[in-house]
Amino acid sequence: MKVEGTVLLVIGVFMGAVCAIYWFLSNETSGTMMLLGATLLGFVPGAYYLWWSRRMKPRPEDNPSASRADGAGVVAAFPSTSVWPFVLGVGAALVGLALVFGLWTAPIGFVLGFAALLGVIRESRRGGAV
Amino acid sequence: MTIAARPALAPSPDLLEEEHGPTGMLKWLTSTDHKVIGKSYTITSLVFFCMAGLMAMVMRTQLTSPDNTLVSQHLYNELFTMHGSLMLYLFAGPFAFGGLANFIVPLQVGAPDMAFPRLNALSYWLYLGGGMIMVSGFLTVGGAADFGWVAYAPLSSATNTPGAGPDMWIVALLLTGFSAIFTGVNIVATVFYLRAPGLTMFRLPIFTWNMLVTAILILIAFPVLASAMIMLWCDRHLGTHIFTVSGGGSPVLWQNLFWFFGHPEVYILALPFFGIVTDVLATFSRKPVFGYKGMVFATISIAALSTSVWAHHMYTTGTELLPFFSLMTYMIAVPTGVKFFNWIGTMWRGSLTFETPMLYAVGFLVVFLFGGVTGILLASPPIDFAVHDTYFVVAHFHEVLFGSAVFGGFAGLYFWYPKFTGRMTREGLGKASFWVMFVGFWVTFVPQYILGLHGMPRRIAEYGAATGWQSLNQVSTAGAYLLFASVAITLINFWVSWRRPVPAGDNPWDAHTLEWATSSPPPHHNFYWIPPIRSERPVWDYNHPEHATPNGHAVPSPVPAAVGSLAAPGSSDGGAGGSGHVGGGTAQ
Structure with missing residues (x-):
């Protein structure tokens, strides 16, 4: 987990330096704010990963000499099929179209989105005993 | 829910059970398997690629003779806008991170699936919905969006480009933008959390490294695009004046927001193909990647630098910090040069064979190098002032983007087609498609460089006979037809392999990385x-x-x-x- 965190942190440090130089040279607000956002995108998860990497159990994927037996067993539970992403996608498109053709498609889209939300939660509970 | 276990040593019988799910249409609608979604993404993006290519053919035909009236000026505006939008938003990016990466990254890290399979499926449906909405702008009364793929304010205001088409374009970019963000999150989580034992970060294949860095770039760039689209919609419909001077807004703000997304986007479209080419060159040279860590650091440097060069698209606005952006743009040439050095080093004294993917990869090296060199020219403000918005710039970015997304993309498509389908493509047809494309490419774009230096502006539907631009335009159009023919040959190749399958086996190229196991x-x-x-x-x-x-x-x-x-x-x-x-x- 150290390498992952470091990569993000390096990006954060670079963006922070560019942000400071850019603000100092240009006094331009929009670019500085976006560079600040990019800095935080590197720093926040990067710092979290580094903090967490000291507390977690060592992982076989971080160990260059790990054997395959070290990583054997359950990886995770994965949904095999689910119709709800499709329903949510259609709902999102209908909500989006409301921005073009008037509000009448939005309620249908929100109903589909809510149905998808409930469906995903039910699905996870039913099969998510792992 | 099914529980995925990782095999320990020998193939375990309880893992040999097949999936008992729906088939056919229902499988396509409900599958959360990254392979099904990856294939859907690949096919959908290739359909958009063909549509955008046909639009390019119409535009090139229009420009064959002076004062041509094949299409009206309004339709021409729609065509170049949708050509750019389809190619950039719906083909090159989704083809890379939705299609190839979705299919290949979990295989390359030894994972059972992407980290968030249902989010992955949602990404595809958002992308498909957004793409359909963008294209169906052509069916509205006022036609599709016609303000260029960059939608500069104030041209994109409700007064200058009214109608439903531009609004559908905005909504489409919101939907596909979120789709890209979700895919980015998915790729990062998959690479960070689902690697096989022993597969440390510095043993990842370069393609997976590049996809990881691309995903981080997506997370930096696409939220800016989404917020810019919402602001643009508010300006068009809610009476805000964010980008209009009359109400105290700033049109240049739009350019800042757009290019803060737009320039990283160029690298979001290029880095995945750098990764493909690296893996292809290593495989067909039968050597490890030369300078593996240098390659990784170069990728990260390119990504970091690419977020601090956005205003080199805006030199001529006169509001930008020219020395800063010019210097940063020049600096990108350094890690790109490291990559070229390593690509050549990978091939150096290897046992090279030139199957179709290798040909496309080498073609990429040549084409992208020339695109990159003209990019260095354009990074210099005095030169940019002279050729800004001319065909010189058109030729430059087509060399860069066509070089990466089409030459690099087809290298990946031919390379992984056996893994996608279990069938081989025909080498003869593949090589023919490469050579037709390679020749067609130069015939198309070298005349455009010269036209640009002669002052031909981009985005014009007609030019006068007195300009003397006709002959070069005719050569360019002939080249474009060759490009059309080469893509047709590739599609025929896929058709032949579909109708008369030649089984591929697990590892037809004697390749290196886990997906071939x-x-x-x-x-x-x-x-x-x-x-x-x-x-x-x-x-x-x-x-x-x-x-x-x-x-x-x-x-x-x-x-x-x-x-x-x-x-x-x-x-x-x-x-x-x-x-x-x-x-x-x-x-x-």
Whole structure:
């Protein structure tokens, strides 16, 4: 987990330096704010990963000499099929179209989105005993 | 829900069960398998690619003769806008991170699926919905969006471009933008959390590294695009004046927001293809990647620098900090140069063979190099002032983007087509498509450089006969038809391989990385068995113990490596599968 965190942190440090130089040279607000956002995108998860990497159990994927037996067993539970992403996608498109053709498609889209939300939660509970 | 387990040593019988799910249309609608979604993404993006290519053919035909009236000026505006939008938003990006990466990254890290399979499916449906909405702008009364793929304010205001088409374009970009963000999150989580044991970050294939960095770039760039679209919609419909001078807003703010997304987007479209080319060159040179860590650091440097060069698209606005952006733009040439050096080093003294993917990869090197060199010219403000918004710029970015997304993309498509489908493509047709494309490419774009230097502006539907631009435009159009023919040959190739299948076997190219350790196409949850991972090319090490890659050091494969204990299969790791050859050559 150290390498992952470091990569993000390096990006954060670079963006922070560019942000400071850019603000100092240009006094331009929009670019500085976006560079600040990019800095935080590197720093926040990067710092979290580094903090967490000291507390977690060592992982076989971080160990260059790990054997395959070290990583054997359950990886995770994965949904095999689910119709709800499709329903949510259609709902999102209908909500989006409301921005073009008037509000009448939005309620249908929100109903589909809510149905998808409930469906995903039910699905996870039913099969998510792992 | 199914529980995915990772095999330990030998293929375990309880992993050999097949998926008992729906088939046909219902499978397409409900599958959360990254392979099904990856294929859907690939096919959908290729459909958009063909549509955008046909639009380009119409535009090139229009420009063949002066004062041509094949299409009206209004339709021409729609065509170049939608050509750019489809190619950039709906083809090049989704083809890379939705199609190829979705299919290949979990295989390359030895994972059963993407980290968030349902989010992955949602990404595809948002992308498909957004794409359909964008294209169906043509069906509205006022036609599709016609303000260029960059939608500069104030041209994109409700007064200058009224109608539903531009609004549908905005909504489409919101939907596809979120789709890209979700895919980015998915790729980062998959690479961080689902790697196989022993597969440390510095053993990841370069393609996966590049996709990881691309995903981080997506997370930096696409939220800016989404917020800019919302602001633009508010300006058009809610009476805000964010980008209009009359209400105290700033049109240049739009350019800042757009290019803060737009320039990283260029690298979001390029880095995945750099990764493809790296893997293809290493495979067909039968050598490890030369300068592996240099390659990774170059990728990260390119990504970091690419977020601080956005205003080099805006030199002529006169509001930007020219020395800063010019210097940063020049600096990108350094890591790109490192990559070129390493690509050549990878091929140097390798056992090269030139199958179709390798041809496309080498074609990419040549084409992208020329695109990059003209990019260095354009990074200089005095030159940019002279050629801004001319065909010189058009030729430059087509060399860069066509070079990466089409030459690099087709290298990946031909390379992984056996893994996608379990069938081989025909080498003859593949090579023919490459050579037609390579010749057509130069015939199309070299005249455009010259036209640009003669002052031909971009985005014009007609030019006068007195300009003297006709002959060069005719040459360019002829080249464009060649490009059309080459893509047609590739599609015929896929059709032939579909109708008369030649089984591919697991590892037809004798390739290096984990995706070639499983069957073609891979089973549900991908792996019955994984070779021991002791270097960045585990499948090669397993198949060629006499040429194994010593841990962390790349040597040319003809030199027998003195390793013995580390890389030889079965020594430190239980010897799973005996001395079998992973994959084998042909049909099994």
